[in-house]
Amino acid sequence: MGAFLEFAFLQRALVAGILIAFSCAVLGVFLVLRRDAMIGHGLSHITFAGLALGLLVRRLPLAVAFVVAVFAAWLLVKLKSRAGLHGDTAVAVLSSGGLALGIVLASAARTYNAGLLSYLFGEILAISRFEVVLAAALAAGIAAVIFGLYHKLVFLTFDRESARAAGLPVERLDMAVTILAAVTIVLGMRVVGILLVSALIVVPAAAALQVASSFRKALCLAGTAGALSVVLGLLSAYVFDLPASGAIVLVGLVLFGGAAAARRRLR
Amino acid sequence: MGSAAVDSALLVSVENVSFSYGRGLVLEDVTLPIFRGDFLAVLGPNGSGKTTLIKTILGVLKPSRGSVKIMGQPVSAFKAWERIGYVPQKATHFDPLFPASVREVVAMGLLASRRPFHRTTRDEAEEIARILALVGLDKEARSPVGRLSGGQQQRVFIARALLLAPHLLVLDEPTTGVDAGMEEQFYDLLSALNIGRGITIVLVTHDIGIANRHITKVACLGRKLVYHGTHEEFCRSAALRDMIAGGHHLISHRH
Numbered sequence: 001m002g003a004f005l006e007f008a009f010l011q012r013a014l015v016a017g018i019l020i021a022f023s024c025a026v027l028g029v030f031l032v033l034r035r036d037a038m039i040g041h042g043l044s045h046i047t048f049a050g051l052a053l054g055l056l057v058r059r060l061p062l063a064v065a066f067v068v069a070v071f072a073a074w075l076l077v078k079l080k081s082r083a084g085l086h087g088d089t090a091v092a093v094l095s096s097g098g099l100a101l102g103i104v105l106a107s108a109a110r111t112y113n114a115g116l117l118s119y120l121f122g123e124i125l126a127i128s129r130f131e132v133v134l135a136a137a138l139a140a141g142i143a144a145v146i147f148g149l150y151h152k153l154v155f156l157t158f159d160r161e162s163a164r165a166a167g168l169p170v171e172r173l174d175m176a177v178t179i180l181a182a183v184t185i186v187l188g189m190r191v192v193g194i195l196l197v198s199a200l201i202v203v204p205a206a207a208a209l210q211v212a213s214s215f216r217k218a219l220c221l222a223g224t225a226g227a228l229s230v231v232l233g234l235l236s237a238y239v240f241d242l243p244a245s246g247a248i249v250l251v252g253l254v255l256f257g258g259a260a261a262a263r264r265r266l267r
Numbered sequence: 268m269g270s271a272a273v274d275s276a277l278l279v280s281v282e283n284v285s286f287s288y289g290r291g292l293v294l295e296d297v298t299l300p301i302f303r304g305d306f307l308a309v310l311g312p313n314g315s316g317k318t319t320l321i322k323t324i325l326g327v328l329k330p331s332r333g334s335v336k337i338m339g340q341p342v343s344a345f346k347a348w349e350r351i352g353y354v355p356q357k358a359t360h361f362d363p364l365f366p367a368s369v370r371e372v373v374a375m376g377l378l379a380s381r382r383p384f385h386r387t388t389r390d391e392a393e394e395i396a397r398i399l400a401l402v403g404l405d406k407e408a409r410s411p412v413g414r415l416s417g418g419q420q421q422r423v424f425i426a427r428a429l430l431l432a433p434h435l436l437v438l439d440e441p442t443t444g445v446d447a448g449m450e451e452q453f454y455d456l457l458s459a460l461n462i463g464r465g466i467t468i469v470l471v472t473h474d475i476g477i478a479n480r481h482i483t484k485v486a487c488l489g490r491k492l493v494y495h496g497t498h499e500e501f502c503r504s505a506a507l508r509d510m511i512a513g514g515h516h517l518i519s520h521r522h
């Protein structure tokens with residue numbers, strides 16, 4: 001354990017991982033309760049297309065992915081409200097488009113190589129000092145937006161129809177939540193990779209909702225479960241020489257199993 | 268043109284409203300004034316546009332033609348939404364795992380209308396307790412809302428709509444899933460709010476059997492406004508007989 005914390009790269013991975021997992025999990029509570037759990041999955045596929053585009057034009061793939069993901073989030077909200085598509089249909093349409101485009105672009109860029117693979121599976125141990133600062137800034141931003149809009153978001157999440165009739169700016173609030181989701185996805189991608197990033201959003205939130213009795217508790221528990229997944233996941237990756245991304249998500253699933261069992265007991 | 272007194276008595280004015288979700292009109296040229304103090308029952312068979320009409324009044328849907336005014340203002344410019352209480356149809360279709368207590372659900376509308384980081388004041392907490400007692404849920408205040416029965420949940424939504432002391436209460440089939448005894452009590456409560464506090468009530472229902480002791484006006488929808496008048500006239504009118512003869516199940520299915 002002592003040796004574990006001596007490595008600078010492990011310290012960075014821990015700090016950034018905890019911050020990012022915490023943000024993903026808190027946002028996840030809102031998304032899961034709105035039955036928008038798959039939005040993370042959809043946006044991660046679009047992010048893949050963004051990355052491939054960045055690799056093709058050989059400019060800051062992360063920044064390009066970021067712009068593409070935020071644009072996709074905007075498009076998603078518009079598709080839902082204008083084209084009258086159901087939430088999951090809009091997500092499915094957009095995510096298949098993203099994946100298909102990503103495959104074509106990546107092939108054009110001839111980058112089916114280690115670079116792209118590291119984005120698919122995550123590379124938390126290679127996180128830079130700059131990315132740690134970025135993660136901290138964005139986690140703070142997300143917390144500010146969520147707590148500033150807290151009561152409105154809770155009302156909207158619980159009962160959309162009444163929130164709209166009460167004069168809340170429903171579409172703008174949707175936009176805020178979806179764009180935050182896109183931001184966390186791009187960050188989360190560095191931690192566990194595109195293939196697993198939606199787990200950071202869904203799994204801790206689902207675990208918390210098994211046992212939470214109030215909304216505040218659900219947010220705290222989800223954040224804690226997310227952070228704990230990163231700590232225990234990294235630790236077991238270090239001790240048993242496992243891939244970090246897989247270990248982090250598996251720990252999350254174990255926590256979910258524990259919460260589900262605890263719920264049965266509580267009944 | 269009516270006098271100023273008549274105009275200020277007009278709370279909601281639906282003027283020549285038509286609405287379409289895409290193909291075909293769901294509402295056609297509906298004109299319906301709602302006056303302060305009315306207890307209006309909106310009747311009509313499934314799919315006749317009752318919920319759609321309610322949603323255009325609440326500004327959730329924009330009419331394709333015509334206009335809606337609330338308290339003299341076009342809906343799009345209307346701001347005082349906390350003056351309007353709403354219990355949507357299917358309000359109870361939320362996630363049963365939703366982590367909120369009965370108290371929290373009742374306070375939702377109030378808190379969302381306050382500035383960020385607002386916490387319930389002592390006055391507000393007392394008001395919440397009073398309203399919960401009024402709908403008979405004082406003992407359940409701290410229970411998770413997902414653990415309540417369907418009828419109890421419906422009462423939670425009614426309490427939430429009442430909390431902001433509305434001038435207008437809009438209820439879309441609020442007693443679906445409420446047992447007969449509670450339904451009776453519920454209509455007595457609505458009547459007390461209507462007569463005692465002068466709250467205007469718009470009630471969508473299939474159940475004039477029970478409601479008819481309390482309502483003052485009736486509107487029948489069937490895409491167009493088929494009938495609009497006082498409750499007494501309605502009982503004597505051909506509209507009632509036509510609708511029953513037409514197989515529209517206006518009267519309670521529980522006889």
Ligand SMILES: Nc1ncnc2c1ncn2[C@@H]1O[C@H](COP(=O)(O)OP(=O)(O)OP(=O)(O)O)[C@@H](O)[C@H]1O
Binds near residue numbers: 288293312314316318
């Ligand atoms: N979101 C929607 N998209 C498309 N069509 C809709 C939508 N909502 C309602 N409709 C259609 O509009 C018509 C009127 O629906 P509405 O919900 O207003 O009826 P209602 O009188 O409230 O019926 P009920 O008694 O079943 O509640 C129906 O034919 C329905 O199929």
Ligand SMILES: [Mg+2]
Binds near residue numbers: 317319356439
């Ligand atoms: Mg309806």
